[in-house]
Amino acid sequence: MFALFKKKSSTSQDSYQASWLVRHIPPSIKQRWSRWISKRLPPQAKVTLSHKGIFILPSAFGFAWLALILLLYLFGTNYQNNLVIGLSLLLGSVFHTCIIYSYKNLAGLTFSAVAPADAYAHQSHSFPILLTGHNKQTNTETTHQQICLQFSQQRHFRLKQTDENSVATVFYDNPRRGWLRPGRITVWSNFPLGLFKAWSYVDLDLKQLVFAQPIECDIKLTSQSSTQDDNQINGTTRAGVDDYTGLRSYVTGESLKQVAWKQVAQGKGMLTKEFNEPEGMPVWLSLTEQTADNLELKLSQLSWQVNKLSERKQVFGLILDQQTLAQNCGEQHRLACQKAIALYRPEMSMQPERDNDTNIFEQAVNNAR
Known part of the structure; x- marks a missing residue:
């Protein structure tokens, strides 16, 4: 049932879904949010996700699930049907449990940058990111699943399942000649049932020199x-x-x-x-x-x-x-x-040193969606 509400993994428009909402947010609130995020999650060479940097909100499917729970509970109490009331309580317990599993799916993940290949202007470039999981020796099947990574306003990369050490390639399309500083990586997951969206911001202080786009010609x-x-x-x-x-x-x-x-x-x-x-x-x-x-x-x-x-x-x-x-x-x-x-x-x-800080706020609004 919940699969009907899932987004297509191949789309590149995920970050634009709440753009209409972002335009109505006062700039002062955006600036305050950006300063708070920068202070709470500063750039580091290696970042490990914990409760300090993981945010969780219900997804659209999660709100529909809550509405169904409320509807079943009202129906059960109105008609004094204990079976329907019990079903609503069961769905509520599943909803509550998913909060814990959504957090555990991101908590403990460690991100570090890997040396990228040469980058050329106006071509798709990828930054390889090393993900180190917290697989337990007593339970090797415990992994992080359905992890998505994305730069602001760029395509996202989905990692279906992590090993002890996994490499994700985060895309950056059409960079300009000169120094490229792509900024923060948004990491999110809808695992396990899509009821919640857990996300965080990872800033590895990435920096890449983008060469001029090669165009074939006569050698002079x-x-x-x-x-x-x-x-x-x-x-x-x-x-x-x-x-x-x-x-x-x-x-x-x-x-x-x-x-x-x-x-x-x-x-x-x-x-x-x-x-x-x-x-x-x-x-x-x-x-x-x-x-x-x-x-x-x-x-x-x-x-x-x-x-x-x-x-x-x-x-x-x-x-x-x-x-x-x-x-x-x-x-x-x-x-x-x-x-x-x-x-x-x-x-x-030269490109701007970093993406505009307001993009961080826009990502937060999009993630809340």
Whole structure:
């Protein structure tokens, strides 16, 4: 019966259900609520839910259940039917018991952030969150069920059942270039019967640098020399003795001077150190050489070219007006270039430090629904 009142888990409109009610709440009340939540649940690297931060209110189905109890009780007393009165009391005891189980389903859950993957502007990004349950050794079947996580005004992720350690991916769609601080995560559950909605706010002080959206284009490399224009020769690398690049398996007959004896002593076998050196003239990626119509498109083209050149293991530098990154190659150089592109003219690209505090109040009203 209660399944008829359950919401679809795939919808992304859960946070907008009570928007009409939020608009009629005075701003002073919203500000007071936001300050109270910020003081009660401050940002932490690891958050464990307890009675201090768990809120519980009846759902729409819960209010319908209460109305049914009242109707049955009035019917039973009016017609002096003890069976109907007993049924109303039974439903009331179930309603009361669900409060306890709704609380226990969230209490003890510990949340901590996991290092996310690279984030690119205008693409769906996810923050992996580690959930640690309180499964008891004496009862391994005791788990947290139907746990939902959601950033403000974003899609939610539903975890049907938690293990001792579970990872939930909380979505954030269409971020802008620059630093992204998504703010608090709303955690809620309607378990066990959907009569109550228990929720809390988890602030892990998340922060992610969003790179410019890569847009495929022709690679435009410039060189300081006018005598060589072949970009496939300029900026490439060859075997040499300048830059250490890594280890590879030892080939019989190679010089023992190149053997990584430290790894041999650790029992990792015979490995050879690899060194490279630049070949040809140094080449540059330059913002001024991009032919796109606006700044964001130019930065997106640079973002794609940086990734492509890094895949080729090509040596290159990056010029962004007054900022210059020296020629290099490898993963660290790629990340440095992407960071410089993402933060270029931050006054134009930075997102707000955090979502507006009034969103917290709006979430509370929505959860109460």
